[in-house]
Amino acid sequence: MRAYLYQSYGPPEVLQLAELPIPTPGGKDLLVKVHASTVTPGVSYVRQGIVPGSTFKTLLMRLVFGIRKPRRPILGYEFSGIVETVGATVTQFKKGDAVYGTATGLNAGSYADYLVVPETWRWGVIAKMPDTLSFEQAAALPIGAMTALHILLKAKIKSSDNILIYGGSGSVGSYAIQIAKYYGARVTAVCSHSNLSLVVSLGADTAVDYTKNILERWKILLIL
Ligand SMILES: NC(=O)c1ccc[n+]([C@@H]2O[C@H](COP(=O)([O-])OP(=O)(O)OC[C@H]3O[C@@H](n4cnc5c(N)ncnc54)[C@H](OP(=O)(O)O)[C@@H]3O)[C@@H](O)[C@H]2O)c1
Structure with missing residues (x-):
């Protein structure tokens, strides 16, 4: 072989x-x-x-x-x-x-x-x-998805949660968005500009661009 x-x-x-x-x-x-x-x-x-x-x-x-x-x-x-x-x-x-x-x-x-x-x-x-x-x-599913599930279960995720997923377009983050939405949480995902539409398509309620200036990033704190 x-x-x-x-x-x-x-x-x-x-x-x-x-x-x-x-x-x-x-x-x-x-x-x-x-x-x-x-x-x-x-x-x-x-x-x-x-x-x-x-x-x-x-x-x-x-x-x-x-x-x-x-x-x-x-x-x-x-x-x-x-x-x-x-x-x-x-x-x-x-x-x-x-x-x-x-x-x-x-x-x-x-x-x-x-x-x-x-x-x-x-x-x-x-x-x-x-x-x-x-x-x-x-x-492409097992490790990223199991890591995301493990962390969200450890955080005792529930439908009233507001969750920030820092790195929402990555291997772990893209599954974390979908699993968090499955549990009914409100999700804010952080990623680069080119992946904003991807994280929204995966279910994120709000997408924040980490390449933007510091004022944009303060939006994260306001949302949470
Ligand atoms: N993959 C696994 O199974 C696994 C398991 C255990 C631990 N981890 C750890 O979990 C972390 C994420 O792993 P991953 O596999 O998901 O990585 P990944 O696929 O490379 O994703 C990285 C994520 O971080 C974002 N990002 C890059 N630079 C950033 C910045 N300056 N500010 C905010 N976000 C930024 C990327 O956004 P853009 O792509 O839009 O730039 C992307 O969403 C790593 O530290 C890894 O070691 C991963």
């Missing part, structure tokens, strides 16, 4: 296309033929081995991902695809299922033709894809 390996931290050029054997699933695993994955700010930090602006977070990240060089050879944290084979004890999935999820905590990532994913594991998730999503849409 084809896979993008990275054997040192650095710019996108550290990713090298290589031929590897297709991995063999164990009894509790699924072998997924990957159809789509994502490039997010988080993946680019892991590829570079740097969290911009924070030595402390960079150090923590290196402890997890490898001090001098990446511990895990294949990058990629989100995926969608088709189940190719299932292990003997797998009960919730079968060959041919369209699935999506995260490769968090696995030894290999999703920038490859195939990925072995356990049916359940501590750090990641896999689920059947809704019929309404394309592979590209499904792959």
Whole structure:
């Protein structure tokens, strides 16, 4: 199978296309033929081995991902695809299922033709894809949407809330707007000028342009 390996931290050029054997699933695993994955700010930090602006977070990240060089050879944290084979004890999935999820905590990532994913594991998730999503849409959903949902539930979101989503056009923010509206909250989203119509189309009641002058930004405080 084809896979993008990275054997040192650095710019996108550290990713090298290589031929590897297709991995063999164990009894509790699924072998997924990957159809789509994502490039997010988080993946680019892991590829570079740097969290911009924070030595402390960079150090923590290196402890997890490898001090001098990446511990895990294949990058990629989100995926969608088709189940190719299932292990003997797998009960919730079968060959041919369209699935999506995260490769968090696995030894290999999703920038490859195939990925072995356990049916359940501590750090990641896999689920059947809704019929309404394309592979590209499904792959772009798990981490941003789960992060947004986690934060909003932690904030005990309710319909009487006024919520400010700073970075409303990004991976986390675009899901946060939709989830906050689902809960009936009033949403103010902050983004650049070119994304104002996007955040409104996602449901934001008010959109604020962070590139505008300080008076414009004071509107946020007045709205809240
Ligand atoms: N993605 C994840 O799953 C995840 C998980 C955990 C934590 N995080 C953290 O959550 C944060 C957002 O991640 P993301 O993946 O959503 O990033 P992203 O997709 O790059 O989105 C960044 C957002 O910030 C906005 N923005 C950029 N510069 C800004 C400024 N000066 N003032 C206000 N807004 C500004 C962008 O608006 P424009 O695009 O309109 O410029 C965009 O809405 C990051 O700190 C990330 O490390 C992300």
